[in-house]
Amino acid sequence: MLAGKARDRGDFVTAQAAYRALTEDRDLEVRTEARFRLGLMLADDLKRYGDAALEFRRILDDKPGAARVRLELARMQAMLGNMGAARKELRAAQAAGLPSAVEQLVRFYSRALNARKPLGGSIEVAMAPDSNINRATRSDTLGTVIGAFTLDDDARAKSGVGLDLQGQGYLRVGIEPGADLLVRASTDATLYREPGFNDISVAVQAGPQYTWGGNQLAFSAGPSRRWYGGSLFSTAVGGGISWQRSVGKRGQVRLDGNVAHVRNRRNALQTADDFTLSANVDRAFTARSGGGIQVFGFREAARDRGYSLAMGGSSAYLFRELGRTTIVGTVAYSHLEADARLFLYPRRRVEDRYSASIAATLRALHLGRFAPLVRFKWERNRSSIEIYDYRRFVAEFGVTSAF
Structure with a gap:
């Protein structure tokens, strides 16, 4: 030939x-x-x-x-x-x-x-019409122990169209067979015409990663920063450990533990130590479908007991390849409880959060390594405190790395 x-x-x-x-x-x-x-x-x-x-x-x-x-x-x-x-x-x-x-x-x-690539990364860019860009209540007033306050426009739910940017890059340096030093940098930004709602996060982590048999064990630590409305909102430093193992021929289990000290730059009473544990199980059902479940627990120990909280929840996802389109559906639930009532509010903060999303990656329309992405998200947070009670719907249209 x-x-x-x-x-x-x-x-x-x-x-x-x-x-x-x-x-x-x-x-x-x-x-x-x-x-x-x-x-x-x-x-x-x-x-x-x-x-x-x-x-x-x-x-x-x-x-x-x-x-x-x-x-x-x-x-x-x-x-x-x-x-x-x-x-x-x-x-x-x-x-x-x-x-x-x-x-x-x-x-x-x-x-x-x-045998891994020493340097790489990925990026996702999307336009995101959002019914509630600040995850705020639709109520006009806020009940407190000293009476009802009237909320201004910025404290209530606002809709808008944002530009959602996500990216990550990594550098991998071989230490010895089965061991690498992995350095990762990531950013997540949502930008709006009104800069007061811009939300930008940047994080860097580094640590060794070990692989043997069907196991992978990774350690990481590093700083992160978050800006909201154009000014620094919080800084954090923390670390974690992750263990991953193949289960049979089709499955994989992963356990993660993380701890971080988060300094809130706008309210010192919210400065806290955060602890997270999670377990994930993923499984391929057929050559074109699969799914997984996750359970997690989160603890935030803040300087003020009213801001300290515990949260737990679970999520599940399914994916299916239909021709040159990959469909992914996700549902999640979490329950949150604060340690104590804040002085201003009549009740202790207790919440139930529900969310669902469906996304489609349209590989038939790819340009190089990128493919169009369509994703719809729904959130409902039921809270005992009005200001945290909200509904949200987001539609995202953009491109993502196809592989």
Whole structure:
């Protein structure tokens, strides 16, 4: 074949042109074979792992049971540094059922996940119409022990259209076989025309990560900052430990523990020590579907007992690939109770929060490594304190890294 001969002699431009021409063939098998060979060339000869991942993903959109292709996609995810996505693809491959020879390849890839990209990251950008940008009450008044206060416009629910930006980058330095030093930086920003509601967070964490067998153990620590309305809202420093292990051929369990000291720059009485524990279980049901559940507990020990609180909750998600679209649905519930009543309010703060979301990533419309994203979120927080009682609906339209 012209493409294969061109690749053998190192003429990758001609080989790529020939393979791409064959991907337009009417015969699905011809298209599939051309994409697979193109993906291998992009990965093994040109080291263009992101482009190779796109080709393998396109094959799986048409043939989700193609186990070898899914394993190659897992390999690309690992080379790109997307370890969670790589393990997800391995679980999906095993859920589809594998012959014994391929099972051995899966075990090889599982052990080879240590071969990771040293530098990488991801980004998501979306326009977000929001019915309640400040998560505030719709009530005109606030009941207190000394009477009802009239709330001004900024203290009540406001709608708006924001620009939602999320990004993260990492640097991985090998220490020894099975051990790395991992440095991560992340940011989350929601920006509005009215700068008084802008919410920006930045965090940096670093620590060692160890991998052996089906286990991964990671330690991290570092600072974070949050700005609200254009001024510094809080600073924090903390650390955590995370343990992750494969469960059978299709599942994964993860345990996380974190502690942080958060200094509130606007109200010293809210300065607190935060403690979080969570457990996650993820499982592939088939090659194109899966899900997971999480349970968590959170404790905030503030200087004032009225701001100290305990919270617990759970969430669940399901995903399904429909052609070249991935649908993800999530539901969550949490319960919160404060230690004591704040002097101003007639009751102690007690809340029940419900939320749900559904998102679709439209890979058929991808541009390079990015694909359109549509996501809808709903929140309802029932609180014994009026100012914390709110409803919220958000629609997000943007782009996200496809892999």
